[in-house]
Amino acid sequence: MSAKPILFFALALTCPLTASAQAAQSKGDAIQQYLRNAEQDLAQKRPDLAIPQLEAALALDPGNIDAQANLGVLLYFKGDAVNAAPHLRAAVKAKPELWKIQVLLGLTEFRTKDADNARVDLEAALPHLKGEKVQREAGNALIASYSASGEMEKAARVVSVLLETQPTDAHLLLLSYRLNTDIANNSLVTLALAAPDSAEMHQAIARELTRRGDEPGAVAHYREAIRLDPTLPGLYFDFGNLLFNSTDQKLQSEAEPQFKAALAANASDEKSQLMLGEIAAQRGDMKAAFDAESRALELQPNDPDACSELAKVLMTMGQRDKARVLLDRAIEMDPTSYTAHYRLSSLDRQEKKFDDAKHELAEYQKYKEMKARLQAIFHEMHVRTEDKPEDDGGMGK
Numbered sequence: 042m043s044a045k046p047i048l049f050f051a052l053a054l055t056c057p058l059t060a061s062a063q064a065a066q067s068k069g070d071a072i073q074q075y076l077r078n079a080e081q082d083l084a085q086k087r088p089d090l091a092i093p094q095l096e097a098a099l100a101l102d103p104g105n106i107d108a109q110a111n112l113g114v115l116l117y118f119k120g121d122a123v124n125a126a127p128h129l130r131a132a133v134k135a136k137p138e139l140w141k142i143q144v145l146l147g148l149t150e151f152r153t154k155d156a157d158n159a160r161v162d163l164e165a166a167l168p169h170l171k172g173e174k175v176q177r178e179a180g181n182a183l184i185a186s187y188s189a190s191g192e193m194e195k196a197a198r199v200v201s202v203l204l205e206t207q208p209t210d211a212h213l214l215l216l217s218y219r220l221n222t223d224i225a226n227n228s229l230v231t232l233a234l235a236a237p238d239s240a241e242m243h244q245a246i247a248r249e250l251t252r253r254g255d256e257p258g259a260v261a262h263y264r265e266a267i268r269l270d271p272t273l274p275g276l277y278f279d280f281g282n283l284l285f286n287s288t289d290q291k292l293q294s295e296a297e298p299q300f301k302a303a304l305a306a307n308a309s310d311e312k313s314q315l316m317l318g319e320i321a322a323q324r325g326d327m328k329a330a331f332d333a334e335s336r337a338l339e340l341q342p343n344d345p346d347a348c349s350e351l352a353k354v355l356m357t358m359g360q361r362d363k364a365r366v367l368l369d370r371a372i373e374m375d376p377t378s379y380t381a382h383y384r385l386s387s388l389d390r391q392e393k394k395f396d397d398a399k400h401e402l403a404e405y406q407k408y409k410e411m412k413a414r415l416q417a418i419f420h421e422m423h424v425r426t427e428d429k430p431e432d433d434g435g436m437g438k
Contacts, residue, residue, distance in 0.1 A: 068101055068102075071101060072098050072101050072102050072105070075094045075095070075097045075098035075101075076094070076095075076098050076105075076107075076108065078090075078091075078094040079091040079094035079095050079098070079108075079111070082094060088115045088118070088119065091111075091115060092112065092115050092116070092119075095108050095111055095112040095115070096112065099112065099128075103131075104135075106131075106132050106135045106136055109128045109129075109131045109132040109135075110128070110129070110132035110139060110142050112125075112128045113125045113126075113127075113128030113129035113130075113131075113132060113142065113145065113146075113149075114129075114142070114145060116128065117129070117145050117148070117149055122149045122152040122153050123153055125145075125149050126146065126149045126150065126153060126155075129142055129143075129145055129146040129149060130146055133146055133162070140166040140169040140170055141166075141170065141173070141175060143162050143163075143165060143166040144162070144163060144166045144167070144170060144175050144176070144178075144179045145175070146162050147159045147160075147161075147162035147163035147166065147179060147182070148163070148178065148179065148182060150162060151182050151186070156186060159182070159186070160183065160186060163179045163182060163183050164183065166179065167179055167180060167183070167199065167202055168202055171205065171206045172206045176203065176206070177203065177207075180199050180200070180202065180203045183195075183196070183199045184196045184199050184200060184216070187199065188220075193220050193223050193224050193227070194224060196220055197217065197220040197221055197224060200213055200216050200217045200220060201217070204217065229245055229249075232245060239269065239270075240265075240266040240267075240269035240270035240273050240276070241266075241270075241273065243262045243263070243265045243266035243269065244262070244263070244266040244273060244275075244276055244279065246258075246262045247259045247260075247262035247263045247266065247279070247280070247283075248279060250262065251279075251283050256283070256287060256289075256292075259283055260280075260283065260284075260292070263276070263279070263280040263283065267280070272306065274306075274307070277299045277300065277302040277303035277306065277313070278299070278300065278303045278310060278312055278313050278316075280299050281296045281297075281299030281300045281303065281313065281316060282296075282316070284296035284299060285316060285319075285320070296316070296320065297317065297320050300313040300314075300316045300317050300320070301313075301317065304317070309340055311337050311340035311341040311344065311347070312337075314333055314334075314336050314337040314340060315333070315334060315337035315344070315346065315347050315350060317329075317333045318330045318331075318332075318333030318334035318337060318350060318351075318354070319334075319350060321333055322334075322350075322353070322354055322357075327354055327357055327358055330354045331351070331354050331355075331358070334347060334350050334351040334354060335351060337350075337351075338351055343374060345370075345371040345372075345374040345375040345378050345381065346371075346378075348367040348368065348370050348371035348374070348381070349367070349368065349371045349378060349380050349381040349384060351367055352364040352365075352367035352368045352371070352381075352384060353384055355367070356384065356387070356388060361388055361391065361392065364384075364388060365385070365388055368381050368384055368385045368388065369385070372385070376408075377408045377411070377412070378408070379404070379405045379406075379407075379408035379409040379412065382401045382402075382404040382405040382408065383401070383402070383405040385401045386398045386399075386401035386402040386405060389401060
C-alpha cells in the first residue's frame with residue numbers, strides 16, 4: 042500500500058518568514074520527506090524500511106491519517122497486531138469510511154483477543170467490501186466467532202452477506218445449509234419444550250410431515266392447528282398448498298376454501314391469490330383466473346411464478362404479445378424456471394419461430410432434469426434420515 046502524502050498549500054507572503062514560520066515550514070518539509078521515503082521503500086517492496094519512516098512522520102504529525110493507516114497496515118501484515126491496532130483505530134476514528142482499514146482493525150482485534158470490538162468493526166465494514174478478498178477473511182472470522190459462541194443466527198446472516206457476491210460458492214452454500222438447518226432444528230426443539238400442545242407445534246409437525254411425504258399425518262395436524270388457533274399466520278396457505286398438490290380428489294377440492302380463508306385473514310397474501318387463479322384456470326374460468334393472477338402480480342411484481350401463470354392465461358385468451366413480455370420477465374428473474382421456458386417454447390412454435398422454440402425447449406429439459414435430480418437427492422436424504430436407527434444409549438432392546 043503506497044503512502045499518500047497530505048498536500049500543503051503555501052500562502053504567498055510579501056514579508057520575510059518569522060522564526061516560528063520557518064520552523065513550521067521545516068517541520069512540514071521533514072514530514073513530507075519521511076512520507077516520500079516511505080513511498081519509495083514500498084515501491085521497492087521494502088516495508089521494513091518504510092515502517093520507521095512512517096513512525097518518524099507520525100512523531101512530528103500524529104494527526105496524519107494516511108500515515109496512521111499505512112503504518113497500521115504494514116504492522117498488521119508484519120504480524121505485529123498489538124502495535125498495528127492503535128494506528129488502524131486512529132485512522133478509522135478520523136475517517137469511518139475507510140472500510141478496508143476497519144476490516145483489518147477488526148481482524149487485529151480478534152488476534153489480540155478483543156472479540157467484542159472485533160465483531161463491531163467487522164460487522165460494520167463487511168457489507169461495504171463486496172467482491173474484495175478481505176471480505177471473505179473477515180466473514181470467516183465472524184462466522185467462527187459466532188459459531189463458537191452458539192450464535193447461529195448471526196453466523197447465518199454473515200454467510201448471507203458473503204453469498205451476495207459469491208452465490209455459487211460451494212463452501213458457503215454448504216455452510217448456509219448447515220447453519221440454517223441447525224437453527225431450524227433448535228427452534229423446533231425449543232417450540233416442543235415451550236408449547237408442545239400449541240397450534241404452532243401442530244403446524245410445525247405438519248410441515249415436517251409434508252416434507253417427508255406423510256400426507257395423512259400432515260392433514261391431521263393441520264386440522265388440529267386450525268381447531269386450536271384459526272388466526273395463526275400462514276396456516277391456511279400451508280394447508281391449502283398441501284391439499285392442492287394431493288392426488289386425492291376429495292382433498293384437492295378442499296384447497297380453494299383454505300386459500301380464501303388465507304386471503305380473508307390477509308388481503309395481501311399474494312401466494313394464496315395466485316393459487317386461487319390456478320384453481321380457476323383448472324376449471325376453465327379464465328376471467329376469474331385472469332383477475333386473481335393479475336391481482337397476485339400487482340401484489341408482488343417480482344414473482345416469476347405470478348408472471349408465468351398469468352402468461353399462461355393470456356396465451357389461452359389469445360394475447361400472445363402480453364404473454365411473451367411476462368414470460369421473458371419470469372426467465373429474467375429466474376433463469377431456472379423450466380415452466381416459463383416450456384411456455385415460451387410453445388409460444389414460439391405458435392409464431393413459427395422454430396429455432397427459438399428449439400432453444401427454449403432445450404432450456405426447459407435442462408432445468409427440469411436438474412430439479413428432478415435435486416428432488417431425488419432430497420428424497421434420498423429423507424429416506425436415510427428415517428432409516429437411521431435411534432440411539433438407545435448403547436443398551437440393546
